[in-house]
Amino acid sequence: xxxxxxxxxxxxxxxxxxxxxxxxxxxxxxxxxxxxxxxxxxxxxxxxxxxxxxxxxxxxxxxxxxxxxxxxxxxxxxxxxxxxxxxxxxxxxxxxxxxxxxxxxxxxxxxxxxxxxxxxxxxxxxxxxxxxxxxxxxxxxxxxxxxxxxxxxxxxxxxxxxxxxxxxxxxxxxxxxxxxxxxxxxxxxxxxxxxxxxxxxxxxxxxxxxxxxxxxxxxxxxxxxxxxxxxxxxxxxxxxxxxxxxxxxxxxxxxxxxxxxxxxxxxxxxxxxxxxxxxxxxxxxxxxxxxxxxxxxxxxxxxxxxxxxxxxxxxxxxxxxxxxxxxxxxxxxxxxxxxxxxxxxxxxxxxxxxxxxxxxxxxxxxxxxxxxxxxxxxxxxxxxxxxxxxxxxxxxxxxxxxxxxxxxxxxxxxxxxxxxxxxxxxxxxxxxxxxxxxxxxxxx
Numbered sequence: 001x002x003x004x005x006x007x008x009x010x011x012x013x014x015x016x017x018x019x020x021x022x023x024x025x026x027x028x029x030x031x032x033x034x035x036x037x038x039x040x041x042x043x044x045x046x047x048x049x050x051x052x053x054x055x056x057x058x059x060x061x062x063x064x065x066x067x068x069x070x071x072x073x074x075x076x077x078x079x080x081x082x083x084x085x086x087x088x089x090x091x092x093x094x095x096x097x098x099x100x101x102x103x104x105x106x107x108x109x110x111x112x113x114x115x116x117x118x119x120x121x122x123x124x125x126x127x128x129x130x131x132x133x134x135x136x137x138x139x140x141x142x143x144x145x146x147x148x149x150x151x152x153x154x155x156x157x158x159x160x161x162x163x164x165x166x167x168x169x170x171x172x173x174x175x176x177x178x179x180x181x182x183x184x185x186x187x188x189x190x191x192x193x194x195x196x197x198x199x200x201x202x203x204x205x206x207x208x209x210x211x212x213x214x215x216x217x218x219x220x221x222x223x224x225x226x227x228x229x230x231x232x233x234x235x236x237x238x239x240x241x242x243x244x245x246x247x248x249x250x251x252x253x254x255x256x257x258x259x260x261x262x263x264x265x266x267x268x269x270x271x272x273x274x275x276x277x278x279x280x281x282x283x284x285x286x287x288x289x290x291x292x293x294x295x296x297x298x299x300x301x302x303x304x305x306x307x308x309x310x311x312x313x314x315x316x317x318x319x320x321x322x323x324x325x326x327x328x329x330x331x332x333x334x335x336x337x338x339x340x341x342x343x344x345x346x347x348x349x350x351x352x353x354x355x356x357x358x359x360x361x362x363x364x365x366x367x368x369x370x371x372x373x374x375x376x377x378x379x380x381x382x383x384x385x386x387x388x389x390x391x392x393x394x395x396x397x398x399x400x401x402x403x404x405x406x407x408x409x410x411x412x413x414x415x416x417x418x419x420x421x422x423x424x425x426x427x428x429x430x431x432x433x434x435x436x437x438x439x440x441x442x443x444x
């Protein structure tokens with residue numbers, strides 16, 4: 001739904017031009033600023049509310065996120081819009097490339113004159129575009145990237161300059177590493193698994209896993225017998241599988257977003273290797289991955305926001321999945337499920353609507369502080385869980401907070417498992433569980 005006529009601009013959008021708001025205010029004289037802002041800021045824009053969506057559109061995560069954004073816009077428009085303005089989604093393909101994402105984010109800000117940015121899948125992309133977005137003050141809600149560096153390098157390092165940046169999900173990978181410790185406790189209690197191996201993409205988002213998860217597991221009394229980061233271009237898993245078999249772990253915690261590990265899964269089944277495969281495998285979140293893997297996804301697990309709609313995380317979860325499937329039923333290119341990024345994007349748009357209604361303004365150019373305060377005051381029930389944000393004085397300002405349950409265990413990090421015949425179940429945490437975890441039959 002891109003605007004085909006880039007000459008049609010919103011009225012007097014200072015800060016939505018090629019000059020950022022801070023640059024403009026610093027360079028212009030006080031009199032010129034007062035005269036210009038008096039005529040342009042005050043909610044007089046009648047051209048609608050435009051949301052820029054950034055995602056890799058060759059990727060099912062990006063496609064699910066795009067469709068979820070479009071669904072949110074349709075529903076909100078049917079319910080009166082945002083601040084009585086119709087919502088339009090303008091989607092841009094980042095191609096998971098930082099340079100392309102920078103260009104597309106700039107286009108959305110300076111040509112499409114968006115009122116809000118949502119999305120970004122790759123942490124490298126998110127980190128790369130933050131400075132430019134911060135310079136323009138456009139509210140930006142990250143919905144796909146997990147690296148703590150996104151927050152550490154923005155609101156965590158210069159809060160005032162970056163206060164327009166938030167993350168609504170997933171929880172950052174530092175908290176994900178802690179959550180994996182809780183999942184290890186479940187696997188130990190359920191199967192007697194006490195020895196683990198660790199594999200990960202050699203990528204920014206996995207750094208907290210590499211730096212923290214082995215110690216987290218050992219602090220809980222488990223042995224970590226193997227650790228390795230793999231090139232994201234790996235296409236031969238034979239050496240890795242042989243090394244793992246020689247170390248004899250009970251389970252491998254692997255964290256792959258860029259690696260598509262179908263060959264590893266095929267080898268796992270062919271060898272009947274004596275360990276489970278657990279953790280995160282983004283490719284495995286695709287609804288037809290079981291078929292694409294020719295069944296070798298059976299028994300592997302992956303964490304994903306929304307738990308792929310397998311369980312009622314909140315009273316909104318299953319209704320959203322139903323609405324998404326009805327909305328996309330005639331679109332052959334859309335994934336059958338929203339994907340984890342779709343859950344987070346849908347929630348981000350709705351929670352931002354709630355924030356600007358609470359603030360009484362969507363004019364970030366003059367009222368950003370009011371919008372930020374409203375965002376920080378939210379305790380929002382979304383489709384993927386309860387959403388609230390850390391504040392200025394916290395370690396991760398404007399990051400989504402982890403939810404904690406019994407024994408202080410993190411609970412907004414659900415694990416799903418592919419079952420024989422292609423079914424998907426939520427196996428962790430307990431309050432969202434639809435079935436217990438099943439180990440491969442050759443391990444029984």
